[in-house]
Amino acid sequence: MPISDALRRDLADIEVLEDPRMVRLKSRDFFWFSPVLKRALDDKRADLVVVPRDKAELMRVAASCARHRVPITVRGGGTGNYGQAVPLSGGVVLDMAKLDRMIWQKPGAGRFQAGARMLEIDRLLAPLAHELRFYPSTRQAATIGGFVAGGAAGAGSCTWGQISDPGAVLGVEVVTVEETPRLIELRGRDVLKVMHAYGVNGIITEVEVPLAPLHPWCERIAVFPSLAAAAKFAHVFTECDGIAKKLVTVFDPQIVPYLRRLMPYAQAGEAMAIVMVSEPQAEAFELLAADHGGRVTFRRSAEEAQQAAYGGGDMPPIYEFTWNHTTLHAIRVEPSITYLQLRFPPVVNLELVDWVAKRFENEVLLHLEFQRRFGKVTCSSLPLVRYTTDARLDAVMAELDAKGVAVSNPHTYVLDNAGWKRVDAPQAEFKRLADPHGLMNPGKLVDWRAEPLRATA
Amino acid sequence: MPISDALRRDLADIEVLEDPRMVRLKSRDFFWFSPVLKRALDDKRADLVVVPRDKAELMRVAASCARHRVPITVRGGGTGNYGQAVPLSGGVVLDMAKLDRMIWQKPGAGRFQAGARMLEIDRLLAPLAHELRFYPSTRQAATIGGFVAGGAAGAGSCTWGQISDPGAVLGVEVVTVEETPRLIELRGRDVLKVMHAYGVNGIITEVEVPLAPLHPWCERIAVFPSLAAAAKFAHVFTECDGIAKKLVTVFDPQIVPYLRRLMPYAQAGEAMAIVMVSEPQAEAFELLAADHGGRVTFRRSAEEAQQAAYGGGDMPPIYEFTWNHTTLHAIRVEPSITYLQLRFPPVVNLELVDWVAKRFENEVLLHLEFQRRFGKVTCSSLPLVRYTTDARLDAVMAELDAKGVAVSNPHTYVLDNAGWKRVDAPQAEFKRLADPHGLMNPGKLVDWRAEPLRATA
Numbered sequence: 004m005p006i007s008d009a010l011r012r013d014l015a016d017i018e019v020l021e022d023p024r025m026v027r028l029k030s031r032d033f034f035w036f037s038p039v040l041k042r043a044l045d046d047k048r049a050d051l052v053v054v055p056r057d058k059a060e061l062m063r064v065a066a067s068c069a070r071h072r073v074p075i076t077v078r079g080g081g082t083g084n085y086g087q088a089v090p091l092s093g094g095v096v097l098d099m100a101k102l103d104r105m106i107w108q109k110p111g112a113g114r115f116q117a118g119a120r121m122l123e124i125d126r127l128l129a130p131l132a133h134e135l136r137f138y139p140s141t142r143q144a145a146t147i148g149g150f151v152a153g154g155a156a157g158a159g160s161c162t163w164g165q166i167s168d169p170g171a172v173l174g175v176e177v178v179t180v181e182e183t184p185r186l187i188e189l190r191g192r193d194v195l196k197v198m199h200a201y202g203v204n205g206i207i208t209e210v211e212v213p214l215a216p217l218h219p220w221c222e223r224i225a226v227f228p229s230l231a232a233a234a235k236f237a238h239v240f241t242e243c244d245g246i247a248k249k250l251v252t253v254f255d256p257q258i259v260p261y262l263r264r265l266m267p268y269a270q271a272g273e274a275m276a277i278v279m280v281s282e283p284q285a286e287a288f289e290l291l292a293a294d295h296g297g298r299v300t301f302r303r304s305a306e307e308a309q310q311a312a313y314g315g316g317d318m319p320p321i322y323e324f325t326w327n328h329t330t331l332h333a334i335r336v337e338p339s340i341t342y343l344q345l346r347f348p349p350v351v352n353l354e355l356v357d358w359v360a361k362r363f364e365n366e367v368l369l370h371l372e373f374q375r376r377f378g379k380v381t382c383s384s385l386p387l388v389r390y391t392t393d394a395r396l397d398a399v400m401a402e403l404d405a406k407g408v409a410v411s412n413p414h415t416y417v418l419d420n421a422g423w424k425r426v427d428a429p430q431a432e433f434k435r436l437a438d439p440h441g442l443m444n445p446g447k448l449v450d451w452r453a454e455p456l457r458a459t460a
Numbered sequence: 461m462p463i464s465d466a467l468r469r470d471l472a473d474i475e476v477l478e479d480p481r482m483v484r485l486k487s488r489d490f491f492w493f494s495p496v497l498k499r500a501l502d503d504k505r506a507d508l509v510v511v512p513r514d515k516a517e518l519m520r521v522a523a524s525c526a527r528h529r530v531p532i533t534v535r536g537g538g539t540g541n542y543g544q545a546v547p548l549s550g551g552v553v554l555d556m557a558k559l560d561r562m563i564w565q566k567p568g569a570g571r572f573q574a575g576a577r578m579l580e581i582d583r584l585l586a587p588l589a590h591e592l593r594f595y596p597s598t599r600q601a602a603t604i605g606g607f608v609a610g611g612a613a614g615a616g617s618c619t620w621g622q623i624s625d626p627g628a629v630l631g632v633e634v635v636t637v638e639e640t641p642r643l644i645e646l647r648g649r650d651v652l653k654v655m656h657a658y659g660v661n662g663i664i665t666e667v668e669v670p671l672a673p674l675h676p677w678c679e680r681i682a683v684f685p686s687l688a689a690a691a692k693f694a695h696v697f698t699e700c701d702g703i704a705k706k707l708v709t710v711f712d713p714q715i716v717p718y719l720r721r722l723m724p725y726a727q728a729g730e731a732m733a734i735v736m737v738s739e740p741q742a743e744a745f746e747l748l749a750a751d752h753g754g755r756v757t758f759r760r761s762a763e764e765a766q767q768a769a770y771g772g773g774d775m776p777p778i779y780e781f782t783w784n785h786t787t788l789h790a791i792r793v794e795p796s797i798t799y800l801q802l803r804f805p806p807v808v809n810l811e812l813v814d815w816v817a818k819r820f821e822n823e824v825l826l827h828l829e830f831q832r833r834f835g836k837v838t839c840s841s842l843p844l845v846r847y848t849t850d851a852r853l854d855a856v857m858a859e860l861d862a863k864g865v866a867v868s869n870p871h872t873y874v875l876d877n878a879g880w881k882r883v884d885a886p887q888a889e890f891k892r893l894a895d896p897h898g899l900m901n902p903g904k905l906v907d908w909r910a911e912p913l914r915a916t917a
Contacts, residue, residue: 110676110762111704112740132589132673136702168702170744191743213704213740216589216673219567242835244621245593245628247568247670283569283670286648287627305567378699380835 006050006073006095013067017060020052020098029078029096034086036330037341038390039414044086049076049096056101058178058208065184065206068095068442075180076444077202079149080120082141084327086416087153087201091446097206099148106209108133112173114211117148122312129309133214136163136171140328142312142320148207151175151198156383158250158279158322160374161241163215167198168377172212177205179437187437196433201418203448204430205437219305220249221282222321223289224265225297226273230255233274234356234371234382236295240278241373241380246288247281251373252325255360258368258387261333261340262324268300277321279308326385329370333387341390343367343400346409349379355408356382365389367399418448463507463530463551470524474517477509477555486535486553491543493787494798495847496871501543506533506553513558515635515665522641522663525552525899532637533901534659536606537577539598541784543873544610544658548903554663556605563666565590569630571668574605579769586766590671593620593628597785599769599777605664608632608655613840615707615736615779617831618698620672624655625834629669634662636894644894653890658875660905661887662894676762677706678739679778680746681722682754683730687712690731691813691828691839693752697735698830698837703745704738708830709782712817715825715844718790718797719781725757734778736765783842786827790844798847800824800857803866806836812865813839822846824856875905 011019020026029052034040055061068075074094081088090096099118105127106114113133115124121138124147128134137159139145145154151172156165166172174190175197187205189196197205227233233253241251254275259266269275276297280288282305289299303311303321312320324332330342347355360369366389371382390396393414400410418430431451434443441452468476477483486509491497512518525532531551538545547553556575562584563571570590572581578595581604585591594616596602602611608629613622623629631647632654644662646653654662684690690710698708711732717723726732733754737745739762746756760768760778769777781789787799804812817826825844830837847853853871861867875887888908891900898909 109740110674111738162701164701169700169748170741171702173740173743191747213702213738215704216675217567218673243626244619244832244835245625245670247672281568281670283566283630284627286630290648291626375701378696378701378837 007071010067010071010073013070014053014064017064018054018056020054026050026052026096029081029098030090032081032083032086032088033327033331034084034089034416036084036327036334037414039393039396040086040416044089044416047089047091048093049090050093052096052098054098054101058102061097061102061206061208062178062184064095064097065178065180066182069180069182069184069440072440072442074442074445077152077206079118079146079152080141080144082139082145082149083153085153085413087447088149089416090444094442099146102208108214111213112211113214114174114209115147116209117207118146121145121147121150126313128214129217132217134217135159136213136215137166138322140322140326142322147210147212151210152200152202152207155199156372156374157326159215160372161248161251162375164375164377167195170213172198172210174211175207176209177437178208179205180442181439196429200430201444201447203418203438203444203451204434205443218247218249219282220279220308221285221305222301222303222308223278223280223285223299224268224301224321225276225278225292225299226269227276227295227297228273230274230360230369231353231357232296233276234353236292236297237276237371237373238353238380238382239295240288240291241375243287243291246284249279250277250322250325252277253369253371253373253382254329255369257365258329258333258370261336261387262329263332263336264318265324277325279321326372330385330387339390341388341396342385342413343388343403344411344413345384345386345403346376346411347382347384348407348409349376349381351407352381355406358406359386359403359408362402363399416447419450464528467524467528467530470527471510471521474521475511475513477511483507483509483553486538486555487547489538489540489543489545490784490788491541491546491873493541493784493791494871496850496853497543497873501546501873504546504548505550506547507550509553509555511555511558515559518554518559518663518665519635519641521552521554522635522637523639526637526639526641526897529897529899531899531902534609534663536575536603536609537598537601539596539602539606540610542610542870544904545606546873547901551899556603559665565671568670569668570671571631571666572604573666574664575603578602578604578607583770585671586674589674591674592616593670593672594623595779597779597783599779604667604669608667609657609659609664612656613829613831614783616672617829618705618708619832621832621834624652627670629655629667631668632664633666634894635665636662637899638896653886657887658901658904660875660895660901660908661891662900675704675706676739677736677765678742678762679758679760679765680735680737680742680756681725681758681778682733682735682749682756683726684733684752684754685730687731687817687826688810688814689753690733691810693749693754694733694828694830695810695837695839696752697745697748698832700744700748703741706736707734707779707782709734710826710828710830710839711786712826714822715786715790715827718793718844719786720789720793721775722781734782736778783829787842787844796847798845798853799842799870800845800860801868801870802841802843802860803868804839804841805864805866806833806838808864809838812863815863816843816860816865819859820856873904876907
């Protein structure tokens, strides 16, 4: 669908990118972690990337796309893994990068423009002794709006749960894609309408979140004689209510060689735990690690860790080896590797971890992320998978699911198929209101016209 | 045991109190919540109260008591409930009130003299955007040293667990009671040696704790049609990892009339939940309360709540109706009331709450405090008991214990009998080291000479 001259005229004084390399770059995310998505999405391109400077320009873009019936795909940092920001039908990619201001901050909460990058938000908040509760391992590039629209968890989840938990997002401002766009403020549970919806039902322009008061997070790596020992430690450590922590990650011994920069910190066959803990409590962490047969091999102070996050020094911040960065590092070493997204049910999580490790010994390499889920400690997992065929990938997921391990399929770009990561909320209903012409990120929410628009919507 | 002239000479320039009314006052705590302890302790008195100005004076007191073999009982705010600070054998009461300085504060931790009152600590910390993780309902009078030596939990436990949890105390400085007193710094797990030990094994002079970054805690009361509904709400609310909270208390409908100031906020037969929640997340609390049939009847902003804590206005801070303040209010209305200390095991806690409420309908009135314990949400309880006889009290405790509800008997002043509140640590062993003459708070740790002093101690 070529972009009409009329649309170009409408956008005359708004920044657009048309250079094919830039358009290609801004039409992609990290979907290529999945061989399935790589095949499906590799050639998808926008016709035009539009970079509004402020909300007024953004509303003009929304109005123009509605008037000319041009598809519009909202893009944050482009750090998604399921093609959330890949335009399936061309049209406009709306780059939110310049809507990046902090609107306000007060004790315990802050409001930000959707395009604000999460690392930059934390840089602004640090002098105010606050920080974001969560960030993905892509903190440097990820935007707060993108995290709400396409993310779920990350560093911070060991304490705060997930971004879809009650109270974890206070408010979201959305611009509708209509000839005369409206600003809608969603608050309370209504925020779920647009959360994890990949931008199919309104342009998220502002996000209001509770903030965590700032802790001095230092970094530690401990190694253990086995995955089971590391996982047991990580579970008990996460259950220590009295130790303030930001990150608890565990790697099967087979994963460590893929993390080149971390290899010096483990011997062959050792499982690894990565932890960010409040600096005054690092000693309590070390005692507990020793109890579980652990050996601490890497220590970096909170100040050094913060410098690393802001780009100082050689060794990246340690969270850049965790969550889906683990997969990135592994693919760089062995391009045939892909991954899954699992959630182990609480109470029996360690038993199931053992079962998976044995059942899929050299095929599914467990990478665990310990977190709180509705008041209980458990682990989710982004295991590395030595990929062979799509059919085998499906068979592995089916077997895990049958055993009671919740699977969220990361090998689909369709929201309807995404399993437990899909927030159970009236996303389709809200789409009928906020995107009546069905222009937003078309093809991601397949089933949205199934129900008639209610008169009260 | 009359105080010798030699001791008086030793203490010549140190402040002492000898006025009988003052000595009586400083020889008591809130043991009279228990009819058993009231009988046992009502006539116990020190001979002399000594109020050292600094650590040098304190060490002179310790040396003198050792030299003259005078019993020494350390006193913080005197807010204990088991006679922790009551001298059973006369002698000196060592009043820590003047050792009340903040030694230092850094991000995530602080160190304080043991006599610093917890409200005053928080007043100092507030401009630094920090606060203590926990405080008892007696925050205004309670000292940090007393809390470590005789306390366990309080406001903050719904997030941070208990003061004896791993990492919850970083270090403790102790002065031994010997002719030449020594300063001993206990760190890591060694702090358990003197925790909840009622000051039988060394004078705690400094306490180093991890601090919580400051949240703006607002106050709310919600009422529910039944105890079961209120308890279910409180459990689910405490499990909401994404809602920052400081206090979650539930009262059986029968308790509300004892809390005169709160009576306007409930109708007859309604159960009450008291909550302190991070102000920006109050809306998330209200949604959840409504889900459970709750009605919010009292709202006070974080700023007003803080003013109330610092003595402004008519209505006390809301935490002064919770934890063992509930019992205090009830005894003022009905002097025959006493209380118990229960801990409900996780997972089945709500079932057991129902069982207790039915089994002891008008005799044991449930007051629940929801908290995290080793990564799981459960409730402890300080139920009001309509006291009849000691034998009946024992029978109730035995029946609760048999049913799987953990009982910590608050009707004994002997550490050895105190059940789960007694920290399982080598308190006796450390007593042989820190108090070789057995002068400290004699009679509280009965069994301490049972094992011989090890050469390595």
